[in-house]
Amino acid sequence: MTVPYDPEVIEKSARDQWDSARVFEVDEDPGKDKFYCLTMFPYPSGKLHMGHVRVFTISDVIARFHRMQGKHVLQPMGWDAFGMPAENAAIQRGIPPAQWTYKNIDDMREQLKRLGYAYDWSREITTCRPEYYRWEQWLFTRMFDKGLVYKKNAVVNWDPVDQTVLANEQVIDGRGWRSDALVERREIPQWFMKITAYADELLAELDNMPGWPESVKTMQRNWIGRSEGVELAFEVEGRHPPLTVYTTRPDTLFGVTYMAVAAEHPLAAKAAEGDPAIAAFIEDCRKTGAAEATLETMEKKGMPLGISAIHPLTGEEIPLWVANFVLMSYGTGAVMAVPGHDARDWEFAKKHGLPIRQVIAPADGSRIDIDNSVFVDKGVLVNSGEYDGMDYQTAFNAIADHFEQIGSGRRTVNYRLRDWGVSRQRYWGAPIPIIYCDTCGAVPVPADQLPVVLPEDVEFTGVGSPLKDMPEFYETDCPTCSAPARRETDTFDTFVESSWYFARYACPDADDVMLDERARYWMPVDQYTGGVEHAILHLLYSRFFQRVMRDEGLTERAEPFTNLLTQGMVLKDGAKMSKAKGNTVDPQALIEQYGADTVRLFMMFAAPPEQALEWSDDGVQGSFRFLRRFWTAVHAHLDAGPAGELDLATLNAAQKELRRKTHQTIEKISDDIGRRHAFNTAVAAAMELLNAINKLGDATELDRAVVRESLSAVVLMLSPIVPHICDALWKALGHSEPLIDQQWPLVDRDALQQDMIELVVQVNGKLRGRISAAVDADNDSIVEQALADPNVRRFIDGKTIRKTIVVPGRLVNVVV
RNA sequence: GCCCGGGUGGCGGAAUUGGUAGACGCUGCGGACUUAAAAUCCGCUGGCCGCAAGGCCGUGCCGGUUCGAGUCCGGCCCUGGGCACCA
DSSP states (O other): OOOOOOOHHHHHHHHHHHHHHHHTTOOOOOTOOOEEEEEEEOOOOOOOHHHHHHHHHHHHHHHHHHHTOOOEEEEEEEEOOSSSSHHHHHHHHHOOHHHHHHHHHHHHHHHHHHHHHOOOOGOEEETTTTHHHHHHHHHHHHHHTTOOEEEEEEEEEEEEETEEEGGHHHHHEEETTTTTOOOOEEEEEEEEOGGGGGGGHHGGGGGGTTTSOOOHHHHHHHHHHOEEEEEEEEEETOOOEEEEEEEEEEGGGGOEEEEEOOTTTTHHHHHHOHHHHHHHHHHHHHHHHHOOOHHHHSOEEEEEEEEEEEEEOOOOOOOEEEEEOOOTSSTTTTEOOOOOOOHHHHHHHHTTTTTOOOEEEEOOOOOOTTTTTTSSSSSSSSOOOOGTTTTTHHHHHHHHHHHHHSSEEEEEEEOOOOOOEEOOOOSSBBBBOOOTTTTEEEOOOOOOGGOOOOOOOOOOOOOOOGGOHHHHHHEEEEETTTEEEEEEEOOOOTGGGGGGGHHHSSSTTTTTSSSSSHHHHOEEEEEEEEGGGGGGGHHHHHHHHHHHHHHSOOOOOSEEEEEEEEEOEEEEETEEOOTTTTTOOOOHHHHHOOHHHHHHHHHHHHHOOOOOOOOOOHHHHHHHHHHHHHHHHHHHHHHHHOOOOOOOGGGOOOHHHHHHHHHHHHHHHHHHHIOOOOOHHHHHEEEHHHHHHHHHHHHHHHHHHHHHHHHHHHHHHTTSSSHHHHHHHHHHTTTSOOOGGGGOOOOOOOHHHOOOEEEEEEEEEEEEEEEETTTTOHHHHHHHHHHHHHHHHHHHHTTTOOEEETTTTTEEEEEE
């Protein structure tokens, strides 16, 4: 009998061979066509989960495929090592976050190696190491010098019991996750990066990124949210300064029936002085989390302030309200309300009995009842004095011109995008390199004093950051005047580390510069793969950082990722696999049971990469059985005897058919993997070909020659997905050069030729028959043949043929 | 609430540019092999009608465009992701 399929043995053998020959370690070689293949690096949470296995396998298949296409492939791996889970683990287990993190990294690295990924481990990056984060500290100080960072107050979730800032995730139903206290909004000073300075460029360049999914580009466009509108001032009665508001719909200005300000607005505070009810309302508004989803879904509440603004065109008195849905931190903290033509304003007006006025009529002349339903479309102005009858654009220009002429307004471009707040009141992150001096203010740490090292040996209690209790950390001297000064104890948002790691893989050991000339060789990333959940924040921050690095002269490229693949989640029983739901499947156990190839194959076969993947134990079984069938097929073929010469001139019909199937399959799988990233259909095509191979059999030397060609092609084409078994089978087929150095198989065009093809015949679009026609048959003879088909005749006899449609190579449709 | 996806047999999915709906695999059922079981191999497997040939219905729901719609358009339902301090 043949050799049994023993994954453990063959997988170790393949790994040892790759390791000892260091086949995945690459240097810069300008003579070669580089291909930089990257996945979003993992957070070292403890153990590998199925989501990791999925994304890493997708990327590995792409990397190995391009290697076989002759590309000089770099595929690195590293660790996004700062973050909250390490602090939580420290609280629960009393282990310092650093120790917990490093242990997890060691465990997960071993698991990754067992999966046979083609990583260049010599470039491994760990973001919590000072030699890594020193360079983002350095870049921050450069941005400081250029005015790209600044400090301002920003809203956080405040837990009044634990006296600590909470992440949005730590706010459950409006309460602190540990204290259960009602969370409040609080403003504290924080550092910001001016991503808005790049808003136009980040938006415009999306049009030149064909390698990104449309959905991701659309999300980013909407997130940046460029709008053109008018900023205009409303005078306020009494001795108050005017209120400035921004609107994209100046055409609806005559429909303003009230205005609303944020709870934190000075006008609200003024009104509260004389009215305890308003003061109580303002106090109440603060008792909510800061997340936008919370603010947008909560009940819209408001109170009149007893102050009026003056309508700038009609002179009417407009009542001022304080409302919980207006935020001080966005825009001017005040909005004008047009209930007739804005859904939120309409609902608020209905609830509080405020007047609703129609000032826009539908362009098609139809009538609407503004008291029954809001009308938000653009149309023609009515009830708007001299502007009546104008369309949106005419009115926009006329009103904008008016305000610009009288000097109480101007056209502006507004962005929804806000600057990036990078301060975190946490311990386990990269220290923000700023020193506060009583005389010199905030001073960036000079380059020769970087990195500001985070002390790793700490007592971590969970109440506040230990850095705030470590004088040996925060006590220092001012770099400018040498007076005693205090270090910033806030750390960076962990998105800062992940916004530039991709470039650092090019030169992870550079110790006197952030990026060196090697980054010019490897950047940009040719293929980036990761979860859709990163479609906006991580990917936008990375595009921003790449531009900051470009403007610093570190790289020429503006865009970091040429092609983007966003992969779906791994589900079990319809829900995302998670510890909380208790529906996880441990990859390690499966690898031990079936081997890495089976797990890799199942991941690639069960669903296309962008879609959610439903876990199935039976499906994994099936993948294992396929690999065993594959193994047996090759060995049975070898046992059947030597293969003869592949003499194409003497092939019989069945042999020709297998060759055609083989080369059709090479064509299909090349396209499926290389262009479509449809790994599931690539595997299906390989399975089909193997079925066809088994059907032909190994009876004669010529059969065996044809089968040998087909089997070799299957081994080569499946090798990116299941590299270990293919390595062993390649050797078994008698090849002396290792599979890892082989080129992708080529299509033999001659083998694809066929004389006859099958066409479908439809009558009125319904399938009624099939005909076999010569490839080069003309339309008339095809129609003639179609009309002669007995079953087709049943449906056309006695009827008039109005039209016949021939779709070449596919079908004939007879319309009767 | 706002932005972006998804919905096809018992299940995962296929149908790539508007052209044969259900490839490939799983499950299930039947058979071969076996003392038996496992493993393996062969056959069938969307629903309804029919001995068969074949017919009718069918891609979340309602409507439209077209010779032809899973695919395009309008409206709705359900569901997943994101919403700036989870990563």
